[in-house]
Amino acid sequence: MKYTVRYAHLAQVFVKPWQALKEGDLIGIMGNTGQSYGAHLHIDCVRGRQTKKYTLSEIESGKYISEPKQLNYFIDEKLFGSKPVITTPYCDYDYQRLFRKLHFGYDVIPSSADWHIRWNRSKIGSVSAILDDPEGYGNCVYITFEA
């Protein structure tokens, strides 16, 4: 099964489309681009090889991976090279009240001052898209891998 991970709101992107990534390779630097109220990394994941913005229909058709799987797959110490701190959880209640929409993903920040974001899976990743979405997720990198 293929999965695509999205890394959003990046300040800088260090990868190119179709680039292969091995564990530890740099993806970019955490930032505050797009609709964001402070530097953080928004990270989420869907099934399949995605090359565009996720749509509501994709969410409703159940393509989003369930919350515990996202947490286990994508948030670990290898992401920043230090323990990540979750600032907005999946489907966070406060976020929903404030912005009147669900938060499908996690907002995380590193516990150290190092804002470099790294490919944190042992499987080889492939950059399937790089998008600039100023009204939404800002500078985004989509990385697909097989698991």
Ligand SMILES: [Zn+2]
């Ligand atoms: Zn978010």
